[in-house]
Amino acid sequence: MSTSPMRKIVLTTVGTLGDLHPFIAIGLALKRRGHHPVLAVAKDHVAKARAAGLDAVAVLPSFDTIRERMGLGEDDAVKRVMADQTYLLEQVLLPWLESSTAALDEVVDGASVLVGSLFVFGAPIIAEKRRVPLISVILQPMAILSVHTPPKTPDFWMLIQAPGGPIGVRWNRLAYGFIRKILRHRYGRKIDEVRASHGLGPASDPSMFDVSRESALTLCCYSPLFGPPQKDAPANTEIVGFPVYDSQAGDAATPDPELEAFLADGPPPLVFTLGSFAVYAPGDFYEEAAATARLLGARAVLLTGDKTRLRSGGDILVRAYAPHSMLFPRAAAIIHHGGIGTTGQALRAGKPQLVVPHMGDQSDNAHRIRKMGIGLVLKARRFTARRAAPLIASLLGESAFRAEAERIGALIAPEEGAEAAAIAIERLVTRS
Numbered sequence: 001m002s003t004s005p006m007r008k009i010v011l012t013t014v015g016t017l018g019d020l021h022p023f024i025a026i027g028l029a030l031k032r033r034g035h036h037p038v039l040a041v042a043k044d045h046v047a048k049a050r051a052a053g054l055d056a057v058a059v060l061p062s063f064d065t066i067r068e069r070m071g072l073g074e075d076d077a078v079k080r081v082m083a084d085q086t087y088l089l090e091q092v093l094l095p096w097l098e099s100s101t102a103a104l105d106e107v108v109d110g111a112s113v114l115v116g117s118l119f120v121f122g123a124p125i126i127a128e129k130r131r132v133p134l135i136s137v138i139l140q141p142m143a144i145l146s147v148h149t150p151p152k153t154p155d156f157w158m159l160i161q162a163p164g165g166p167i168g169v170r171w172n173r174l175a176y177g178f179i180r181k182i183l184r185h186r187y188g189r190k191i192d193e194v195r196a197s198h199g200l201g202p203a204s205d206p207s208m209f210d211v212s213r214e215s216a217l218t219l220c221c222y223s224p225l226f227g228p229p230q231k232d233a234p235a236n237t238e239i240v241g242f243p244v245y246d247s248q249a250g251d252a253a254t255p256d257p258e259l260e261a262f263l264a265d266g267p268p269p270l271v272f273t274l275g276s277f278a279v280y281a282p283g284d285f286y287e288e289a290a291a292t293a294r295l296l297g298a299r300a301v302l303l304t305g306d307k308t309r310l311r312s313g314g315d316i317l318v319r320a321y322a323p324h325s326m327l328f329p330r331a332a333a334i335i336h337h338g339g340i341g342t343t344g345q346a347l348r349a350g351k352p353q354l355v356v357p358h359m360g361d362q363s364d365n366a367h368r369i370r371k372m373g374i375g376l377v378l379k380a381r382r383f384t385a386r387r388a389a390p391l392i393a394s395l396l397g398e399s400a401f402r403a404e405a406e407r408i409g410a411l412i413a414p415e416e417g418a419e420a421a422a423i424a425i426e427r428l429v430t431r432s
Helices: 017-032 043-051 063-070 074-083 085-108 123-130 166-197 208-214 257-264 285-296 324-330 340-349 362-371 385-397 399-412 417-431
Strands: 008-012 036-042 055-060 113-117 134-138 217-220 237-239 270-273 300-303 316-319 333-336 353-355 375-377
Touching (some): 017 036, 017 134, 017 417, 063 074, 063 085, 085 123, 123 134, 217 417, 270 285, 285 316, 353 385, 362 375
Parallel strands (some): 008 036, 036 055, 333 353
C-alpha cells in the first residue's frame, strides 16, 4: 500500500474490451494504493467500470450511436471497421474528437495526471491545456513503431521487416516520416481546430499517433517476452507486463456450473474465441470451429458472444463468454483472433495457440506468437475446418509447441502488470 497522499488520476481509453480491461486493472491497482482513479471511457463501458468499483464517466458515445451515424447495422459496421483502418479513424474516432475532448477536459479538472491510450487523440490536448503530466499507455508492441522491428501488418507493407544494416533502417525511418506527413495532411487541420478551441496553437508533432514521444512517461502494458525493449522507443519507456482483468460484467464472476461440469468431464478442450469485437461479425468462424473439433475428435468450448445460432451438444459447449483466466489454463489449445487482451491471457495460460487475425495489430501479434515457437497462424479468410484441423493437430501433437508455451507461460504468469503500472504512475505523480 502506498503511503503517498491520495491523488485524482484520470485514465482514458477507447476501443474494445482488450483496450478497456488493462485500464480497469490499473485503476483497481491505483485504488488499492490509496488513490482516486477515474475512468473516462465510452458510454458502453461506464457500467462495467463502475461495477468493478471504479468511478467512471462517459466521454465518448456508445457504439450503437456511432454506427447509427454511419448508417450501418451492427454486423455491417463491424465488418467495415475490420476491413479498413482508415474508415475506423475517419468514421469512428475523428467525428467525435471535439465533443470527447471537451468532455475529457471536465473530467481532468483537479487531476494530478492523465493516463491515456494512443487512440484518445484529445488526451495530449487536455494534458497540455491543464498542464498535467501525460502518461501514454501502449498496449501492443507494434505501436512503438520501431524502425528495427516494424509492425508486421498489411497496413505497413512498405516497411522492411528485418532491416539489418543502416540502409534498411534509413528506409524504414523515411517510410514512417512519409506516413506521418500523410496523416498530418489529412487530419492535422481537424486536430488543430480542436486545439484552438481549447486555446492552444497548432500541434508541433507531425502525427497524432506520436504523442508517446512527448509524454512524461510511456507504459508498455505487455510482457517484455512478447515485446522486447526497442532502442528507438520513446524516452522514459517502461515495459510493465500485461495488466489482467477479465470479468464479463465488471463484478465478481459467478460460477458457471455447466462449464465447470464440462471441463471436469473429459480431456482439456479446444477453446475458440473472437474476442469482444470481431465476434459481432464472425462469418462462419464458429461453424467451422465446431466442424474442426469434430474432425479432430476433440472437445471444444466456443465463446461466441451473445448472438449466435449455435447450440451446445455432445463434445461442443457454447458460451457467450467465460473468464479467460479461468478457462484458458484448462484448454488443450486456444484458437483466437489475436487481439492483445486475448493474446496476453493465452500467453499467461501457457497453451499453444492458433491465431486467426482479422484486423489492426492482430497480424503483428500473430507473427510474434509464431516467432516465439508457441503457435501457428491462419488468415481469417482461409479459416475452414479442412485447413485449421491439421494446424491444430500439429500444435497438439508436437511436444515443442506445448513445452515452449508452458515455459513462456510460467515466466509471464507471475508478472504483475497492473501493480507495476500503478507504481510507475504513482512515482511520476509524486516526483511531479
